[in-house]
Amino acid sequence: MNLPARAVAACLPIVIAGCSTLGASGPSPDAIVEAGQAGGEERQIVVVPLDENSARRTAAVVEAQRFSDVFGNPQPGDTTIGVGDVLDIAIWEAPPATLFGVTAPGTPIGNSSGQNVGIPQQVVGEDGAIAVPFVGTVAVRGQTPSAVAAAIERRLRGKAHAPQAVVRIVQNESRAVTVIGEVGATRRLPLTARGETLLDAIAAAGGTRQPVGKITMQMTRGGRTASMPLDTIVRDPAQNVTLQPGDVLTAIFQPYSFIALGAVGQNAEIPFEGVGISLAQALGRIGGLRDERANIRGVFLFRMEQAGALPISIAATARQTAEGRVPTVYRLNMGEGSALFTAQDFGVRDGDVIYVSNAPAVDLQKFLNIVSSAAFSVTGIGSAVP
Template sequence: MHSSLKLIAVLVSVLLLSACSLPRGAAVQSEILDEKASENPTFQVVDVTRANIPGILTWPKSGWHGHYHWPNTSSGSQSSIIRTGDRLNVRVWDSQDNSLITNPGERFTEIKGVEVDANGSIFLPYVNKVGVRGLTSAGARSKIQQRLEPIVPSAQVQVSLQQGRDHSIDVVGGVTKPGSYPMPSRNYKVLNVLADAGGIPSELRNPRVRLLRGSQTYEISSDLLFEDGSKNALLQPRDTLIVEEDDKSFIAFGASGKEDLIYFPKDDLTTLEAVSLMGGLRDARADPQGVLVLREYDSDAISSSHPGPDLQQVVFTFNLTTADGLFAARKFPINPNDTVLVTESPVVKLRTVLDLFGAVVGVSSQTANLAN
């Protein structure tokens, strides 16, 4: 009996000494935040509550610029402005019997498909070249009539516009029917061309619409584009649209149902939603009092002139066992490139040691019985 107790004592001592090295799937919260108490910590720890959420929301964004750069609806042309490559149909009416510009018995003459040249002009008989680029159809009509007046005082001019081949929009991808789409009018908008291209497939994850215009690049989420009519920008000739899935993501790690790189399914994501996307907390392992969000800010986010973090690297902590912590997690936004870590409960280590201790006691008892 004495030898059995001695054996148990030795084995328990070994278990206690090796407890810290038992295999685990995630860190315990205290292990990660241990540096918090040091004299010169390299990261900041913020316990997130309902009280400090409003202040944290004023901090600079991390992982992306935090807003969409998109032209407004007035950035296009509201009227039919004539451009190089357009064609004009010019009809000149003259009621005089001996008119210079009409044949006997006719009341008008028509010149179709007169192309606007590189200098922005068209050529017409009797008046030579007339500069029309930058004018509307009405402006071109007025200018042509003024030029004809000294020659045919009674002439009346009509002008209709045919847009040139350069007046098209390219839709590159992320739609049912990518291709080049001619602009039917100057009032052609983003939603118009997306509809003509067959729309955005429903299986595309949180699609973004990117607009390439000259040297400028704009982008917006499709949800915001569809929700806000002021975002339905007018298109300009040679614009290019690209629809693609959002590449913003966060890292899921620790004692959760899923450890992976998780893409944002929508523009804004809260901590509670992120935990849900991670498959929740593992019942047997997770510490609901130790859900952490690890974030790294740009160096210019640290400034005394505006609210922000004290250090570039910040660990935000959440206690999901309290109503305050749950409400805070519902409001706290996840930024792209964040790491959401569910720490392991300290009870898991204790439970493992006790299970091993029970197994040792059982083996010892069997050994004692055999000895007797």
């Protein structure tokens, strides 16, 4: 065996070993599908075709998280008094005044005037009560101002002549909402009997500092939290819900992002606005698929999906996280004629990962490059050795 032949034989194992370690930007389509088809505990993900049905199911889940569905839209009720509120109390007594004033002897009744007295402003204590002279302790928590006035009048009868009382809330501390985030001025907004809405609160806080189309509103009530694009709330009056005491509104600027990997124009984390974007728009923002590398049948979207967005037969057996999410991979075949329409209907969510696999020919080309490089090296060695 001459030297060039021996050199080729020596390099062949290296070339073959290189075939199994070709560079790649992620898993192959077959590897992803096999992971979704594994049985038992080995099945860590669910692979779902990205078609019209998938787009409809995911859109239905988003609609179920609208403010009107999560929080309802209760009608405003009477303003009630709570702990920390400051009350202004005025009491009138008809002539002849016997408790809060004195009428001069001999003064005709028609010429006498009623007497009134202003009580120092009262702060509702932790016990939900206030103290009124000649009346004593009055429980006011949960009562309306008119109900408290009537209670004071009843307890003054027999002490004052035809007493009348007026009670006003001058500082509402118990019935307020908090507005924070990308607004003109963070503030606590007292609620009135008019029934302030979400947009009322934003306006009272000076509006948003960023364009409406790039703001997402997060609303927290009790133990529930939901988010919606502000633009959607403006366009759909049903989502401009009536606020309740203790609500927290947070205006967030472009809070969402997705990650693009693989055979695409740009591998990066891409932020997007609160109004949301479709898969077609997301692909456009990253420069689309790379013609020389991309597998048009290997466009994948990885998501921690809600079980309600999956077919019942799949959701019933899928592995779920502690939060009830299912590791899901949506597969889009861009070779189908309707693929672009489907991509337009399918919304991208915060934290999604878009991955485009390499075409099979790309790996073949890498292999041929390795073989070619090895062959030229052997030829060079053979030429150099006499």
